[in-house]
Amino acid sequence: MERQLFEADHDAFRETVRAFCDKEIVPHHDSWEEAGIVPREVWTAAGRAGLLGFMMPEEYGGGGVRDFRFNAVVTEELTRARASGVGFGIHTDINSAYLLAYANDEQKARWLPGFCSGETITAIAMTEPGAGSDLQGIQTTARRDGDHYVLNGQKTFISNGILADLVIVVAKTDPAAGAQGISLLVVERGMPGFERGRNLDKIGLKAQDTAELFFDNVLVPAENLLGEEGKGFGYLMEKLPQERLAIAVVAAAACENLLASTLEYVKDRTAFGRPIGSFQNSRFVLAELATETTIARVFVDRCIQELNAGTLTVAEAAMAKWWTTELQKKVVDRCLQLYGGYGFMTEYPIAKAYLDTRIQTIYGGTTEIMKEIIGRTLGI
Numbered sequence: 001m002e003r004q005l006f007e008a009d010h011d012a013f014r015e016t017v018r019a020f021c022d023k024e025i026v027p028h029h030d031s032w033e034e035a036g037i038v039p040r041e042v043w044t045a046a047g048r049a050g051l052l053g054f055m056m057p058e059e060y061g062g063g064g065v066r067d068f069r070f071n072a073v074v075t076e077e078l079t080r081a082r083a084s085g086v087g088f089g090i091h092t093d094i095n096s097a098y099l100l101a102y103a104n105d106e107q108k109a110r111w112l113p114g115f116c117s118g119e120t121i122t123a124i125a126m127t128e129p130g131a132g133s134d135l136q137g138i139q140t141t142a143r144r145d146g147d148h149y150v151l152n153g154q155k156t157f158i159s160n161g162i163l164a165d166l167v168i169v170v171a172k173t174d175p176a177a178g179a180q181g182i183s184l185l186v187v188e189r190g191m192p193g194f195e196r197g198r199n200l201d202k203i204g205l206k207a208q209d210t211a212e213l214f215f216d217n218v219l220v221p222a223e224n225l226l227g228e229e230g231k232g233f234g235y236l237m238e239k240l241p242q243e244r245l246a247i248a249v250v251a252a253a254a255c256e257n258l259l260a261s262t263l264e265y266v267k268d269r270t271a272f273g274r275p276i277g278s279f280q281n282s283r284f285v286l287a288e289l290a291t292e293t294t295i296a297r298v299f300v301d302r303c304i305q306e307l308n309a310g311t312l313t314v315a316e317a318a319m320a321k322w323w324t325t326e327l328q329k330k331v332v333d334r335c336l337q338l339y340g341g342y343g344f345m346t347e348y349p350i351a352k353a354y355l356d357t358r359i360q361t362i363y364g365g366t367t368e369i370m371k372e373i374i375g376r377t378l379g380i
């Protein structure tokens with residue numbers, strides 16, 4: 001089914017992103033996986049290539065284009081390149097939304113030039129050791145004291161956690177006020193009392209730095225409050241759909257790529273004197289996956305249009321997130337089976353894809369939480 005989402009500008013941008021991935025990422029990704037982190041230089045190179053700030057106003061060094069189709073192009077090309085360790089999406093698809101919507105002019109002038117150039121890498125810290133799905137259960141507090149907030153607490157599983165220069169931290173400014181007592185504070189590298197823990201050892205996303213963060217009486221200037229005090233939970237509810245759609249964009253692209261590479265493999269590999277793709281079982285499996293992948297593609301593309309139009313609902317984003325990521329798990333598992341023993345060898349991309357896929361139904365809100373969100377809209 002021909003995609004109708006993109007125009008000539010997006011196609012041209014795709015060429016730029018593809019060339020960038022082929023030159024700056026693909027040759028190095030294996031060594032980054034061994035290192036457990038990507039170098040800062042790939043961020044600044046991406047900044048120079050216009051991959052990080054296209055959605056930001058031109059006065060801050062951005063491209064001035066608010067169109068999530070460009071975000072989708074970057075995500076799809078990174079997925080095609082199997083660049084699972086490059087955390088650009090946290091920056092461009094998630095944090096950009098908070099900074100654009102809630103940073104004031106003074107904050108934008110301070111933070112956005114570095115955001116666009118790749119010199120300022122960003123992270124968002126919601127999850128804590130004791131609270132992931134249950135965001136309102138966070139324990140991190142920020143007590144106002146004169147011109148500062150005194151921040152105390154701990155976060156975990158934070159993507160870009162080691163590299164980040166600027167972290168949007170979710171904290172309770174009024175612990176007695178429930179959801180109305182949550183605020184977003186921007187913590188910057190070097191603030192006394194802000195420490196990073198381990199770069200966590202994961203089964204997949206090996207080149208992605210995922211870290212614990214610690215805040216011990218960090219004096220965060222009041223000028224670093226994002227938006228208004230007490231509105232943080234509302235801001236998260238407003239912007240989490242974009243994060244979930246971004247994850248669905250990865251999932252749809254991953255399904256397509258997995259299918260394409262598996263089709264190549266089953267045409268080539270023979271057993272009992274014939275290509276394994278010619279067995280009825282292989283054809284049925286791949287026919288099923290091709291059908292579902294096409295359905296995912298159509299729905300995700302439509303969601304991107306709805307997001308651009310400002311009409312994507314929280315429930316629709318949740319539907320896209322859970323369904324496409326569960327599909328991705330199914331696709332990678334069924335495809336791996338068709339590779340036989342080779343699928344279990346880490347030198348085969350399908351094996352790495354299997355491990356990288358597993359997180360998709362967990363972060364950004366688990367499948368179960370997505371179903372809760374959808375369920376609440378059904379009047380039951």
Ligand SMILES: Cc1cc2nc3c(=O)[nH]c(=O)nc-3n(C[C@H](O)[C@H](O)[C@H](O)COP(=O)(O)OP(=O)(O)OC[C@H]3O[C@@H](n4cnc5c(N)ncnc54)[C@H](O)[C@@H]3O)c2cc1C
Nearest residue numbers: 124125126127131132133157158159362363364365366368
């Ligand atoms: C690689 C990686 C990167 C991440 N990046 C970030 C990041 O950048 N920033 C950030 O803030 N967080 C990040 N996270 C955290 C991620 O969003 C959480 O792990 C996720 O939201 C789940 O929270 P939890 O791990 O505390 O699981 P829990 O909330 O403890 O859930 C455990 C299980 O219980 C189920 N469950 C919980 N509540 C319910 C319910 N009401 N009904 C039914 N089932 C339920 C869940 O679905 C899950 O299966 C990352 C995690 C990983 C692993």
